[in-house]
Amino acid sequence: MIPAPYYIQDSITFVKTEVPYEILEYCDYFTYDADREDLRYIDCVYMHMGYYGNDPEHLKKMREQIIPVF
Secondary structure (H helix, E strand, O other): OOOOOOEEEOOOOOOEEEOOHHHHHHHHHHOOOOOOOOHHHHHHHHHHOOOOOOOHHHHHHHHHOOOOOO
């Protein structure tokens, strides 16, 4: 089941952008299913959308990497 669209708003231009499902899925897992209004979740989404100046290709590789559970 695909969840409803999730949008973030740019803090400078106030333009709403839909977040790709791949990023939502990663942030759901990475933040241990935090509420989508939780700051940890929003920070994860903003980072993976590239708003903090990180390299988009590096972020994509990071999302595709398998994280071992010990």
